[in-house]
Amino acid sequence: MWCEGLLRCGKSCRLRWINYLRADVKRGNITPQEEEIIVKLHAVLGNR
Template identity: 85%
Template sequence: MGRRPCCDKVGLKKGRWTEEEDDRLKKYILANGEGSWRSLPKNAGLLRCGKSCRLRWINYLRADLKRGNITSEEEDVIIKLHASLGNR
């Protein structure tokens, strides 16, 4: 038993995302919201799995995602929080 597969694995693209796919995913989510990740690829016209779309959005394409080096102020905050909370 368990959850049924999110998609038929036949005919789906795997590997690197193209800029066109990134643009389609961004435009769809900005217009319609995240909603159901299972139905998103079909509605957005992508030949990807819903899980792949979710991970691409969360890890790479979100507008509020900060990438790059942290500032010295951010490093101080991290050190202070680690001193008070530990590894929780």
């Protein structure tokens, strides 16, 4: 199934919704504190 007239299938539409269109997902620059949290979590969890 194609959507948006842009030759996107259902899966890519869902991924676009999850990654780009949700209002609760923060975008843009991160603070130094947020970067520190990310680095620490990556050290513990790796690339999951």
